[in-house]
Amino acid sequence: MKLTRRQFLKFGGATALLVSGRLPTPALAAPRPAKVRWTKETATICPYCAVGCGIIVGVANSKVVNTEGDxxxxxxxxxxxxxxxxxxxxxNSRQRITKPMYRAPGSNKWKEVSWDWALDEIAKRVKETRDATWVEKDVKGRLARRTEGLASVGSAALDNEECSLLVKALRGLGVVYLEHQARICHSSTVAALAESFGRGAMTNHWIDIKNSDAILIMGSNAAEQHPISFHWVTKAIEHGATLISVDPRFTRTSSKAHIYAPMRAGADIALLGGMVKYILDNNLYHREYVVEHTNAPLLIDPKFKFSDGLFSGYNPSKRKYDKSTWAYQTDSNGVPLRDTSLQDPHCVFQLLRKHYSRYDVDTVSQITGTSKETLIKVYKDYAATGAPDKVGTIMYAMGWTQHTYGTQIIRASAIVQLLLGNIGRAGGGVNALRGESNVQGSTDHCLLFHILPGYLKTPRTSDETLDRYLKHYTPASSDPKSANWWQHYPEYAVSLLKWMYGKNATPENEFGYQLMPKIDDETNYSWLALFEAMYAGRIKGFFAWGQNPAVSGANANMARKAMENLDWMVAVNLWDTETSSFWQRPGVNPADVKTEVFLLPAAVSVEKEGSITNSGRWAQWRWKAVKPLGDSKPDSWIMNQLMIRVRKLYQADPGPDPEPVVKLAWNYGPGEVDTRQVAREVNGWAVGDVKDNKGNVIVPAGKQVKNFTQLRADGSTACANWLYSGSYNEDGNMMARRDNTDYHPASIGLYSKWSWAWPVNRRIIYNRASCNIKGEPFDPKRFVIRWNGKRWEGDVPDGGWPPGAKHSFIMKPEGYARIFGAGRADGPFPEHYEPWESPVKNILHPDQSTDPAFKIWKSEMDRKGDPKKYPIVGTTFRLxxxxxxxxxxxxxxxxxxxxxxxxxxxSPELxxxxxxxxxxxxxxxxxxxxxEAVALVTRRLQPFRLDGHLVHQVAMPWHWGxxxxxxxxxxxxxTPPVGDANTMIPETKAFLCDVRKA
Amino acid sequence: MSVGMLIDLTKCIGCRGCQIACKQWNELPAEKTHNRGSYENPPKLSDKTWTYITFHEIADGSRVTWVFAKDGCRHCLEPSCASACIVGALHKRPDGAVVYNAHKCIGCRYCEMACPFGIPAFQWEKPVPYIQKCTFCEDRLDQGEEPACAKTCPTGAIEFGERNDLLQTAHARMKERPDKYVNHIYGEKEVGGTSVMYLSSVPFNKLGFPTYGPEPLPRYAHIAMNAVPPTIGVVTVLMGGVYWIIKRRDKMMSQETDGVTEPTEKEG
Incomplete structure (x- = not known):
């Protein structure tokens, strides 16, 4: 028998004391000997938030004995x-589940089962459900090849390689209700940032915060949710930066701020709109930047209008805009017209000025509840970064994303940053702080219904052929100076199909395009829709990979109730969560719940190998430190075993449409998946010889491609995600690099040889905008790239063309960042709307109080609160x-x-x-x-006076269950069951409630 | 030469990385707590909690500030705990750490009473109880590693180094930003000086720091020491009784399935 030191002291020590009257011997009682030297050390990345901190795992006797910062x-x-x-x-947690578990219909307990039994049974259920709910063709007779009876959520907790496998498996099975954390945390970020700049990710990275002169933290509580970011915020403050915290609550972030501005939850667009007006009124914008890098000079259709809270083209019965007037005026070649004097009344700049002329400080103060003095202080200090050699950064998170107009809040911040010339710059950016260790990666791999890995579009039934699909989604530009990078869409899409179907993807069969499930043109399959469909009983089988929707989804009672309508559920997790145990939640009799539940024990991050991508787009490799606890298994193993079994079933009994499953390229071996092999697939490789346009072989068959510039649309390459092309090429696993030297000549902290960042290891995206069109940096001291007469120096530039040869925002067809963003559902300019549930009317346009374009659900569980009954503004937060x-x-x-x-x-007042x-x-x-909750009465919360009304707020963490x-x-x-007009991210950050003594 | 810590409260974000890093390195179990209308938990230092962050909401008119302060052993230059210890179980190492040798301890708890900062804590739940306190991570110091709390601090609010260097840093910081800091390095002079020192933007008495003069406290310990001979017999008898009670309670506790204890505790 082996005793720990503590046990020995308890047991033997006490005996010694009694028998001899002496205390334990010095050897036993001395402080624990130095444990660091005993152990094997392995590097990993923290599994919690998306800062991506390094951790050293100390292992002794095959057990984790110490973890500390790397x-x-x-x-x-x-x-x-x-x-x-x-x-x-x-x-080491004993709370973890370590054996597969099964809960039979109506049973009140878990039963331990074997892996083989569980996997066989799940495979059977998958096939049965898929076959029973198979939609081969839509009502118009077009190929659909999907199942709407299977759904999957998760996961940002998976490694990139696992996300990639999961996409392949689920798409291969025809699953279209395919969602995960990204929908409910940052989907509006992708919609807003991609619209504004071209890519839907944090523009800069964590270390870069140190380069800022002003830091606006709004819609985020970075000190609490991303504490290590404050290493870099503190560095910036030490160099003289101003920290501004705008938040409904005074938080740990506010405690470090130079300016704290309290603001009513949900009033962000009003506050930012006021900033736009302040910048324009006081000529604080960075004129050269605005003219050269944004669409401010571009002319818009004269028929474009905004009045009474609505833009031109609104159809109230459909709650939808006809966006035809939200368009550029073009010359005869189709190139947008520009007025670089910014004077034309139809240019974006003048339209912007007009739009925000209503956002004067008095009005803004009445909407936000922020005092006028504080507003002006915020505006003045932040707008000072419009000077060419000054730079400001914005850090935000769920406080912005989770609103019916979340996308538009982020759009407003993008407009502010573009006016001030802060995008593409060191110390600048709109920095979406992502909250889960690999939510950036899981978003990039697109575990979301509407997109495929690398932000390619999910085919719709109307995209009947590959040719039509590619034409539909490949943008065109007539401007020779527009790089229009998405012109390469076919190369990425065909390479993806080659990865999906391997040898079964040939030029003759449209590279397997017809094997892909196609979604209905008009149907939304996102998070809220998924649970509505589950509630309505349309979804029969459900996977939850490392995700816990019984707690994390808005209107959780509905999600929990909806699960009762499932035939079966598979929860893959470290723990028995509220989701896997929904059938034994308080107030429910398990006997009434007929859902079968399989609970599969997953390995924790230190028990497997793979990469995760932090918020700053760094894909970092994690090494395996110990074996999985008990019988738990890596998610990749579970996916592989399941797919092997499902494919076997289809070989034995084809059912209505086995082809998409059996033709899938699923070759991951019989046992443990080699995640390095998957990582190489993600990078992309040459299936045949890859040739340049002169016919020379640049990549021989079988070799890894260097990066996405070597991908081809002719079927000679396969690639699971073009964005990650370059991460594992013939030079090796770039994500595993650990050289922590800052090679940038201006020491701006890029650490370009530590791990690997997408795209092509570029650390600050849109960096061509950090220079004028001559290639001279606006801020020579903190330059990101500069032209030395022959080539660019510094970061990997956004395209190697010489300065001035191409417009700087290469992902947008027009080549400019969008101040006017015509692509969004609810308007080209952000407008202040009230939350779905608000205690006050919209004082800008009382007849159009809320966003005009979000979907309103109508089931009996989708209840809206009356302000008379629920007068208090509620918001949620994390700790x-x-x-x-x-x-x-x-x-x-x-x-x-x-x-x-x-x-x-x-507040004490409430x-x-x-x-x-x-x-x-x-x-x-x-x-x-x-x-029920414990009341924490604090002066950090305060009531607001809004347009004469006294409005109270309460705020709650959402971690409990x-x-x-x-x-x-x-x-x-x-929280309410409504979501953003563009992405349906639920509006959990502003709703109505009441509070009383228990 | 002796080491020290400079804790700049103006940099602390209250993330409590230090609180957990301490428990992680020193293998200290969690305590059963409840929310008392504050983020602060556990409510005080104990044998299981050697350092923790105290949370202070300070209202100044309509303006609120929130200050976070790390509590724990100050590693006094002239430690009264060591002076009070009748068997020499506590001593200050040449490098500055005030450490404890369980082998010598008789459990009299004089150190607890002598300490001006309420640091040494008794293991009430153990059959062979020890005094527990921050060791300055002496096992890390011995390997040339800084204490776990200092290493884990995200913002550099906890700085570890030579005490003299840290004092210079502190004075330079105050001189550069007199608007930011109160003109006081807590621990520079208190009770004859401590190895752990603090800078703050609010007066220390508002954060619950006791006010002490520069006089070292060990002389008070001598007064306590005079009470030793008559007490020792009583202590012996009492300890026997206490042991019996604790052992009984411990046995009962081990039958409970309270999850909020470290797994190894359950093995006993």
């Missing part, structure tokens, strides 16, 4: 926050000490110790009105449900 890692330099510091407890739905933190004793109970923050005492129990209720070491009410029980 001192060589350029981002965290040895530091870790409280979650990162607790990873050893995660690896440093917990994470997401809490599964990964409410199961760790150290983190539970720090934040043991669900609570709700409120507490006094309701007779609530700090620390007392309260009920928070909305039209959807009610929860009914499983784990600490249980409590889920804030998402309260």
């Amino acid at each position: 001192p060589d890692h350029p981002i965290n330099r040895g530091a870790l926050c409280s979650k990162g510091s607790s990873v050893s407890q995660l690896a 440093t000490e917990h994470w997401q739905s809490g599964a990964m933190t409410r199961n760790l004793p150290w983190l539970v110790e720090m934040q043991p109970d669900m609570f709700v923050e409120m 507490a006094a009105e309701k007779g609530i005492k700090n620390g007392g129990k309260v009920i928070v209720e909305s039209a959807r449900g009610s929860i 009914y499983k784990g070491l600490t249980t409590g009410g889920s804030a998402n029980v309260l």
Whole structure:
């Protein structure tokens, strides 16, 4: 028998004391010997937020005995926050499930089962459900080849290679209800940033924050959610930067800010619109940048209008715009007309001025509740970065994304940054702070219904042939100076098909295009729609990979209820979560729930090998430190075993349409998946000889392509994700690089040989805009790239063309960043709308109070709150000490110790009105449900006076649920079932509720 | 030459990485806590919690500030705990760390009473209880590593180094930004000086830091020491009784399935 030191002392030590009256021997009682030297050390990346901190895992006797910050890692330099510091407890947790489990219909308990049994049974269910719900053709007789009876969510917790496999498996099975965390955390980011600049990701990266002169943190609480970002925020402050925090609550971020501006939750566009007006009125914009790099000089159709809260072309019955007037005026060649004097009344610049002329400080103050003095302070300090040699950054997260107009809030910030000339610059950018370790990667691999890896479009039934599909999504430009990078769409799409179907993808069969599931033109299959369909009983089988929608989705009661309508569910997780145990949630009799549930134990990050992509687009490799705990298995193994079994079933009994499944290129071996092989597939390789346009072989068959410039549309290359092409080429695994030297001549902290960043290891995207059209940097001291007469120096440029040869925003067909963004559903300029549930009318246009284009659901669970009954503005937030739905933190004793109970923050004024005492129990209720919480009465919250009304706010963390070491009410029980007009990300950051003493 | 820590509260974001890094390195279990209307938890230092962050909301008119302060052993230059220890179980190492040798301890808890900062904590739940406190991560110092809390601090609020260098840094920072810092390095002079020192933007008494003069406290310990001979017999008898009670409770506790304890605790 082996005893730990502590056990020995308890057991033997006490005996010694009693028998001899002496204390334990010095050898036993001395401090623990130096453990670092005992151990094998492995590098990994933290599995919590998306800062991507390095962790050293110390292993002794095949067990994780120590985890601490990796001192060589350029981002965290040895530091870790409280979650990162607790990873050893995660690896060893006894709360983890270590055996496959099964819950029979109506049963009230789990039963341990074997992997073989579980996988065989799940494979059978998959086939049965797929075959029973198969849609071969749509009503118009066009090929659909999809199932709407299977759904899958997750996961940002998977490695990139696993995401890639999962996409292949699910698309191969014809699944179209395919969603994950990205939908509900940053989908509006992708819609806004891709529209504005061309790519849907954080523009800069964590270390780059140090280069800023002004940092606006709004819609984010970075000090709490991304604590290591504050290493770099603190560095910037030490160099003289101003930190501005705009937040409904005074947070740990606000505690470090020079300016704190309290703002009513949901009023962000008003505040930012006021900033646009301030910049224009005071001529603080960066004129050369605005003229050369944005669409401000471009002329818009004179018929374009905005009045009474609506842009031209609105159809109220469809809640949709006809966007034909939101278009550029063009010359006879189709090149947009420009007025570089910015004077033409139809140029974007003048339209912008007119649009925001209504956003004066008085009006903004009445909407936001922020004092005029504070607003002006914020505007003045931030707008100062419009000077060419000054730069400001914006850090935001869910406070912006989760609104019915979330995309437009982010668009507003993009406009501010473009006016100030802050995009593409060191210390600048619109920095979407992503909250899960690989949510950037899982987004890039597009575990989302509407896109395929690398942000290619999911085919729709109207895209009947490959040719039509490619024409539909490949933009054209007549401007010779537009790089129009998406002109390469066919190369990426065909390479993707070659990866999907291998030898079964030939020029003769449109590279297997007809094997792909096609979604209906008019149907939305996103998160809210998925749970509506599940609630309506249309979805029969459901996978939840590392995701816990019973806690994380808006209107959680509906999601939980919807799960009861499933025939079967497969939950793949480290823990038994609220989702896997939905059938034994409080108030439910398990006997009434007929859903079969399979719970499969997954390996934790240190138990497998693969890459994850942080918020700054760095794909970093994680090495395996220990074997998976008990019988748990890497997700890649589970996917592989499942697909092997499903394919076998289809070979034995073809059913209605086996072809898409059996023709899938699924060659990942019989056992453990070699994730390096998958990573090489993600990079892309030559299937046949790849030739240049002169016919010379540039990549011989079988070799890895260098990057996406070597991908071809002729079937000679296969690539699982063109964006990651270059990550694992013939030079090796670039994501595993660990050279922490800053090679940039101006030491702006790019660390270009540490890991690998998409695209093509470019660390700051849109960097051509950091220079004027002569290639001279606006800020020579902190230049990103500069032209030395022959070539660009510094970061990998956004295209190697000489300065002035091409417009700087190469992903947009017109070549300019969009201040006027015609591609969005609810308007080319952001306009202030009230949340779906608001205590006040929109004072700008009371008859069009809310966003005109988001979808309103109509089931009996989709209830809207009346302000008379629910007068208080509610919002949700995250804590440093917990994470997401809490599964990964409410199961760790150290983190539970720090934040043991669900609570709700409120002002002393509200507490006094309701007779609530700090620390007392309260009920928070909305039209959807009610929860109990501890009242945290704090002056960090304050009531607002809005247009004469006194409005109270409460704020709640959303980490709690009914499983784990600490249980409590889920804030998402309260949140509303409506989503953004562009992406349907739910509006969880501003809703109505009431609060009372419990 | 002796090491120290400079804790600049103006840089602390209250992430509590230090609080967990300490537990992680020193293998300390979690405590059972509940939300008392504050983020602060556990409520105080204990044998299981050697350092923690205290949260202070300070209202100044309509303006609110939120200050986070790390509490834990200050590693006094002249530690009164060591002076009070009748068996020499506590001592200050030449490098500055005030450490504890369980082998010598008789569990009299004089150190607890002598400490001006309320640091040493008794293992009430153990059959063979020890005094527990921050060791300055002496096992890390011995390997040339900085203490776990300092290493993990994201913003550099906890700086580890030679005490004299840190003092210079602190003075330079105050001189450069007199508008930002109160003119006080807590620990520079208090109780004769401590190895752990603080800078703050708000007066230390508002953060619950006790006010002490520059006089070292060990002389108070001598007063306590005089009480030793008559007490020792009583202590012996009492300890026997206490042990019996604790052992019984421990046995009962081990039968509970309270999850909020470290797994190894359950193995006992």
